[in-house]
Amino acid sequence: MNKLIVLLLGMTLFCMSIIAQETYLLSGHVFDENKLPLPGATVMLLPEKNGTVTNAQGDFSINNLPKGKYVLEISFVGYKTLRDSVSISKNIVVKYRLQASLLTLQEVVVTDHAAETLKRETSLNIEVVNTEYLKQNSGGSLMQSLNRLPGISTIDIGSGQSKPVIRGLGFNRVVVVENGVKHEGQQWGADHGLEIDQYAAENIEVVKGPASLMYGSDAIGGVIDINQSAIPTDGSLKANLDLMGKSNNNLFGSSLAVYGRKKWFFANARLTYIDYGDYKVPTDSIDIYSYKAALHKNKLRNTAGNEKNLHLQVGLVKKYFTSKFFVSTVNSESGFFANAHGLEPRNVDVELHDKSDRDIQFPYQEVSHLKLINKSLWHKNAVKLETDFGFQRNNRNEWSEYVSHGYMPAIFPDTLPFSAELERAFDKYIYSANVKGSYTLSEKTLFTVGLNSDYQDNRIDGRGFIIPTYRQTSIGGFLYAKQHLSEISLLQAGFRYDYGNLQTQEYNDWFMSPIVNNGDTIWQYLNRAINLNRDFSNTSWSIGYNFNPEQWSLKVNVGKSFRMPIAKELAANGVNYHHFSYEVGNADLSPEISYQLDLGLEYNSMKFAIGTTPFLNYFSNYIYLNPSSEHDRLYGNGNQVFYYNQCEVFRFGAELHAHYQIIKPLQIGIIGEYVYSEQLSGEKKGRTLPFSPPASAILNIKYQKQKIKYFENVYVSIDYKLTAPQNNIVPPEETTAGYQLINLSLGGDVKLKKQSVNISFQIQNLFNTKYFNHTNYYRLINVPDPGRNFILNISIPISIKKIKSNTV
Amino acid sequence: MKQIKLFSLIFLAMVIFTTCNKEEIDKQKPEIDLSMQGTFPLNCDTLYFGESFDFKVLFKDNAELGSTKSYSIDIHHNFDHHSHSTEVENCKSEEKKDPINPFTFIEDYDIPEGLDMYETNIKITLPTTNNSGILDEGDYHFYISLTDKEGWSVQKGLSIKILHRGIN
Structure with missing residues (x-):
């Protein structure tokens, strides 16, 4: 049955292309390293600059292509841009896998998809949170907005101050990094919060574990x-x-x-x-x-x-x-x-x-x-x-x-x-x-x-x-x-040496x-x-x-x-x-x-x-x-x-x-x-x-x-x-x-x-x-x-x- | 899948191991009992400079009271009414005033080892003067802190007056 449809479809297409006088259809599928479809990737045919975007299933098609040699360019934020040459003399179907680009991950707003990739490529357990999540779950402080995440809780004081706790460990056992630099305050104290503006946090990665x-x-x-x-x-x-x-x-x-x-x-x-x-x-x-x-x-x-x-x-x-x-x-x-x-x-x-x-x-x-x-x-x-x-x-x-x-x-x-x-x-x-x-x-x-x-x-x-x-x-x-x-x-492995x-x-x-010393009382400034x-x-x-x-x-x-x-x-x-x-x-x-x-x-x-x-x-x-x-x-x-x-x-x-x-x-x-x-x-x-x-x-x-x-x-x-x-x-x-x-x-x-x-x-x-x-x-x-x-x-x-x- | 099974087995074993292997842990605070006959001082009582009094309170614990330095007494002025007693009853306070030479007393005491009940038996003598002269009379706060062996602690704060006998 399926074969029949394909055959019929193919024949129709074939006929259509004949009628259309030598223009062809290029269709394809774009997916990531984990074979998951990549929706929203930009697909461009050079030098014509004829382009489209992949749909929710990661599929695309470009119609009315005259016979010839083209360069196909597929790009997506957070992924390495892929170039391939295709010569078109008939309708063809292509498949491309994009690789996450580690080089640019930090410049883009990490979309859900990139977050998913990050999770799959990190051997520690992580959670990735964006502005949207923060708005939907906003609490009195950044940390309170995050404590809905599994494994994350907070030590609160008052309504606007809190400190992060990851799987029961907090204070100096949790590092907060902002823009690449470790945030340093008086982490040991339970009576004050984290000095971070929750509006300024755009993308947050939480690493659960050492x-x-x-x-x-x-x-x-x-x-x-x-x-x-x-x-x-x-x-x-x-x-x-x-x-x-x-x-x-x-x-x-x-x-x-x-x-x-x-x-x-x-x-x-x-x-x-x-x-x-x-x-x-x-x-x-x-x-x-x-x-x-x-x-x-x-x-x-x-x-x-x-x-x-x-x-x-x-x-x-x-x-x-x-x-x-x-x-x-x-x-x-x-x-x-x-x-x-x-x-x-x-x-x-x-x-x-x-x-x-x-x-x-x-x-x-x-x-x-x-x-x-x-x-x-x-x-x-x-x-x-x-x-x-x-x-x-x-x-x-x-x-x-x-x-x-x-x-x-x-x-x-x-x-x-x-x-x-x-x-x-x-x-x-x-x-x-x-x-x-x-x-x-x-x-x-x-x-x-x-x-x-x-x-x-x-x-x-x-x-x-x-x-x-x-x-x-x-x-x-x-x-x-x-x-x-x-x-x-x-497989990933690492080694570290520290001196302090x-x-x-x-x-x-x-x-x-x-x-009191031997019964005598002496008043002195104590050394603490x-x-x-x-x-x-x-x-x-x-x-x-x-x-x-x-x-x-x-x-x-x-x-x-x-x-x-x-x-x-x-x-x-x-x-x-x-x-x-x-x-x-x-x-x-x-x-x-x-x-x-x-x-x-x-x-x-x-x-x-x-x-x-x-x-x-x-x-x-x-x-x-x-x-x-x-x-x-x-x-x-x-x-x-x-x-x-x-x-x-x-x-x-x-x-x-x-x-x-x-x-x-x-x-x-x-x-x-x-x-x-x-x-x-x-x-x-x-x-x-x-x-x-x-x-x-x-x-x-x-x-x-x-x-x-x-x-x-x-x-x-x-x-x-x-x-x-x-x-x-x-x-x-x-x-x-x-x-x-x-x-x-x-x-x-x-x-x-x-x-x-x-x-x-x-x-x-x-x-x-x-x-x-x-x-x-x-x-x-x-x-x-x-x-x-x-x-x-x-x-x-x-x-x-x-x-x-x-x-x- | 084999790996997954193995890890979940190890994990389960660890969970069972740690949750079954339990001895009873003391989770109760000790108690400072002020209801015993002859307890002194009580909230709103008056002490006098230059005199001694017997500090008589009953300490109790479900397991074992602490020993070395396991209770402390702190007496400090409350002329500005900053402290509140932990008792329900409110005492009549004097007018607020600024301290000039208030009396301060902080001392810690031992409890003999191995007890779950202890009646204090100490005599405290209040001086009338210190290096700076005559001590201020008025509202004071009498603060008792007690620990048990486990490290649980309990506090009682009493509002008292300390006066000079004969002046009032």
Whole structure:
């Protein structure tokens, strides 16, 4: 039957071509390395410049071709342009496979397709997120927008600050990279967020699992790699205005970006302003120890804040060379919940605090982060060279009313170089340089060598002491090779060596404390940190294998990662004002070593996809802050002492995701995650690790349609989130009950004349459920998570100058 | 497919191994019991400079109380009413005032090893003066912190007054 049709069709075509007097049809199919069709690829016949674009199935056809010799050129963003000569003397059908071009991946906005390729070519498990995803899932901060991803959670403080947690590891065990340079702030602190503008993040890759090989120390738990990668089209000058509103904390946010390009020069600028009030929780009082602090109108007192960011970028694009300069400053000011800051439940001037829900009173913090980055890429033939240079300054000040504690004088002396209200300040200067070169030996083999280095200068100020002033130098080099064993299998391996040096500076109290010695009491300025000088070195490695038969994708990766101890772990000696604890560093710590086995298994068809990413992980010497049963008497108010020590840790876990298209516009899905951690040695043998996220799952139903009346790309999505209780805890945590939440999101593009305005709307916590998030920073003092929240995002593109239609 | 099966088997084995091999872990905080007969001080009590008092409180734990330095007492002024007691009852405070020479006391104490219940038995003597002269009287905060062997801790904050006997 089929043959008959083909025959008939062929005959018809044959006849038609005869009638048409010697013109022929060229049709073909374009697919990628994984044999998946490539829709949207440009197909061009030279020298006629007769062209078309492949359809959703990756097919194309060009009609009415006179007999002759042609050059066929197929191009697609993120792929190497393919040229082939075809001679046409009859109707012919061709098939072409395009190869992902590693050389240009970073200049293009990574489309879903390229993301898919990246996933299939990386042996670690990664997630790729674009602006669209961020808009549809926007939370109070960049990290909150990402925590729907399997394996990703956050440590939140207030409504606008959060830190990333990947598979239960956070703080200095997760590296955040922005535009090629590692973001450096005070990662160890749970009381402030990541200083990154969520509007400026265009493309985010999340590496779940140890990635020390490419990203160096600290990437032991994973990486969040953020890029502003888009280069505007030639001749364009455009702007985009984003507006955001949130009901829970009365947030108003706006971000305006202007970007343009003329030939090889391009520039863009972005201005972001966000202002929010105290956030609402579904409770009228907070139980701090046994003291009930009453809340005014369900608002968590003094959690208002604001953010003001500016980004500038200029760059040049040449045939073999791209260079971009980024300048950005991210500034935020945010209040701390006034009843619980310091060393004990606090009385607050309720009248002053509750007068306005938008003002920021004591205690609060100011954070500013300045960044200068140059990112350049040079490539020619088989060689690619990349350099990233960065300067950052992270400045953080915590302000609170002076309350003497320990043996601090009752009245603050006016002879000190810092103000009475400055509780703590950190001023960190970071200089980074990365060089990376890769050489494509053949279509099958790629070699990469690289060098990462940075120098950090961290100064401290203020009346409270926790970590000393320090200087840190680190340098690491790696070698990495990637070998295609066949069209569908890939082997990669790498090796790295790192050296680091950390020097802390001596610190003495500015007030005297009584030391009892043989019955005599002597008053002296206590020494809290010594001049410590430590060197560290380490090797790490990774081997991975990818196997991608048809619709399957299998990956296996084994690696050794490491992390250098940070200044806080080596030399902390003071009160943590948020955890009511006294923390003591350990100068003898060795670098943390982790071995991990990662697996990934995925099946993808048009209608159905399922994937799971299990892992096994062993730390031979995890750095753990152990709550002892001792108390301190020389600082604070007799706080419990926490000591840093090292222990063996075993962890395993997995993420799962699946979706199924029931009928064309309707899809159901599930995302789940689970992590188990156990300390195998040390004082807390048999116990878990702090901030362990409980198992959770999201059941999702999504309706998507290309067009409904005036709306395009319409979607409606309902998330039903189930979180298990967390009963696996270590002091000072509390067990947290399980909870269920419903989040709703809908949106699409509205055509207004020639403009297409994007609208996305969300209702988070639809039923205003009172629940506790185990990894929320305020969990310890029984502050529930935010109540119902309506979120509206509007994105308005503004065309200042028309794009010149470039006839190819 | 063989590889997949093998890995999932290893994985399953590890999961079963770690989840079955469990001993009971102490997840309970100790308790500072202020309800015992003769407990002192209680919220709103008054202490006097130049005198001694017996600190009498009952400590309890489901497993074992900590030993070395396992409880601490901190007394600091609350003239600005910055501290709040952890007790339900509110005490009548004096007018807010600026400290001149307030009294500060921070001390940690041992509990004999191996106990799950302990009645404190210490005498604390308050001075009347320090190097800077006579100590300020008024509202003070009496803060007790207790740990168990596991590292769980509990705190109680009491609002008290410390006065000079005979002046008032």
